[in-house]
Amino acid sequence: MDFRLTEEEISLREQIASFARREVPEDWEAGFEYEEYCPEHWPVTRQMARKLAAQGWLGMGWSEAYGGTNRSVMSQLIFYEEAVYHRIPAYDMGIGGVSNVGALLALYGTEEQKKERLVRLAKGTEFWCIGYSEPDAGSDLRSLSSQAIASDNGFVINGSKIWTSAAQAADWCWLLARVGADTAKNRGLTIFLVNMKSIGITVSPINDICGFPSFNQVYFDNVFVEKANVLGEVGKGWDYMPVLLFLERTFQAGASIARARRLLDDTVNYLRNYSLPACRNRELIRHRLAGLKVEIEVGRLAAYRAAWFKQRGLMPESVASTARVYSSRIEQGTARTIMGVLGLFGQLKGESPHSRLRGAAEHLYLCSLSDSILGGTTQIQKNIIALRGLGLPR
Ligand SMILES: Cc1cc2nc3c(=O)[nH]c(=O)nc-3n(C[C@H](O)[C@H](O)[C@H](O)COP(=O)(O)OP(=O)(O)OC[C@H]3O[C@@H](n4cnc5c(N)ncnc54)[C@H](O)[C@@H]3O)c2cc1C
Known part of the structure; x- marks a missing residue:
């Protein structure tokens, strides 16, 4: 490599x-x-x-x-x-x-x-949003219940999606719904391109942990989607998911590491110009920050490794999942360590005159908690690594 x-x-x-x-x-x-x-x-x-x-x-x-x-x-x-x-x-x-x-x-x-x-x-x-998760289907996405019924030259969709980030601003939704009455797991799952201005769509905001209405519950009430807006074959939506998930995990891993790297760089720049009080153990802080640097570099290479495979037409699922598990752990760990390094000041929000780094450590500390959930939780990624990477029996 x-x-x-x-x-x-x-x-x-x-x-x-x-x-x-x-x-x-x-x-x-x-x-x-x-x-x-x-x-x-x-x-x-x-x-x-x-x-x-x-x-x-x-x-x-x-x-x-x-x-x-x-x-x-x-x-x-x-x-x-x-x-x-x-x-x-x-x-x-x-x-x-x-x-x-x-x-x-x-x-x-x-x-x-x-x-x-x-x-x-x-x-x-x-702009796009992604409509996979439902109130009763997250990790086990294949059990989703949003229904698409064939009608004239298209489909009528009913159901609801949750945690749909950016739906409030999106022009289109990439929606996974089931065509036909068969509720058996991946049968009938189909990807639809749904115009968010369609009649019958209601977007209801949900506040995230930082208080921003960044995700939503989206209701589909008899929403008509033309046949021309189906991706690929009807009922074969699940077959397209491996490419999607591989790319999502690879890019998300890169994003998590980039957020960690930015917080570390900002902290280092801050500490270069700030003299820590004598009561703080400088050597310990230096070592903690150096440790983060090592982890961030490894995490970055894990994401590059997944991209390297994809570039050669290979998509070993466990490679992207490994990058994803590691990157979310590093992002969360970086925020936690730097909160400790900045002391009580690190816990303040950016608007406080006493905050450090405009509240970046506190912000990442809260936001990064979701990093081991979105796009497949750490437990689900570990299942993939165990079964497909290590070849362990079910
Ligand atoms: C910030 C954020 C943004 C999001 N944006 C979107 C979006 O834009 N579009 C979208 O569709 N979704 C989005 N999601 C939803 C996300 O994909 C789901 O939250 C995630 O897939 C987990 O599903 P769930 O919340 O239903 O949890 P559940 O599936 O109910 O899981 C609950 C717990 O059980 C564990 N668990 C479940 N099954 C297993 C298993 N088989 N083995 C071991 N442990 C298991 C999980 O790891 C978790 O700890 C977002 C989530 C977050 C946090």
Whole structure:
């Protein structure tokens, strides 16, 4: 395995950093990407999408024919990591818009879907949310109960999705629902592209742990979706999930490590110019921060390793799950350690005049708790590693 970055990848990293210095407002507050879509941050997020599109960074995963720039998975991961590190909003056009929806449309979408949806994603004009989880189906997603009934030239959908991040701002929902009355696990599961302006959709906000209405419960009441807006084959939605989940876990791992890296770098910069009181054990603090540096580097390589496999057309599930389990642990551990290093000041919110790093440690401490839940909990990833990675019996 060769993790050396190409000249092009190194240059991409530098371009993103310089873009962030130029374009991200000084007082930009949304420290966690799910918050970019809350009402107070939405105008900046929407504007930034156009700027990212102008750089050609939103369509890296598909060809020029659909507005893309056709770059490597590694380049996409670098973009994802650096955008998170520099807190550039809109880099994924909603939740999973570019990294999941775009990637899957490029692989399995119809010509019409690619011309319509992919082109608008690359232009930064359409945002997406992901409708998988339901009140009674999370880890066991295949037991979901949202129903799609065939009607005229399409389907009528009824049901409800929960924890749907960014649904309040999204133009489209990537929805998993069941076609037909057969409730047996993955039978009938189908992916629909649902316009969020459709009649019958109600979006009800839910506050996250930091108090932001970043996710929602979304109700579908007799929502009509044209047949042309089905991804691939009806009833075969589950067959597309392995690619989706591999990409989601790889990119999420990169994102978690980038958030940890940013907090560590900010803390180190702060401590370089701040003299700790004599009562603090400086050697212990130095060692703790150095330990974080080691873990972050390892976590980064775990994400690169998954991208390296994908680049060669391989998707060993346990590789992406390993990166995911490790990255969420490192992100949470980094926030916890740095809260300890900053002492009681670290626990203050950014608005307090006594806060340190504008409340970044407290913010990551709270937000990162969800990192071992979203996109598949740590226990589910460990099940995958145990069964498919280690080959243990059920
Ligand atoms: C910040 C955030 C954003 C999210 N955004 C979205 C989104 O945009 N779209 C979307 O569809 N969903 C989203 N989710 C939902 C997320 O995918 C689910 O929360 C997750 O899959 C877990 O499902 P659940 O909450 O129903 O928990 P459950 O599945 O009920 O799990 C409860 C507990 O049981 C454990 N458990 C369950 N099954 C097993 C098993 N077989 N073996 C061992 N342990 C098990 C779990 O690990 C967990 O600890 C988001 C969640 C969060 C926290």
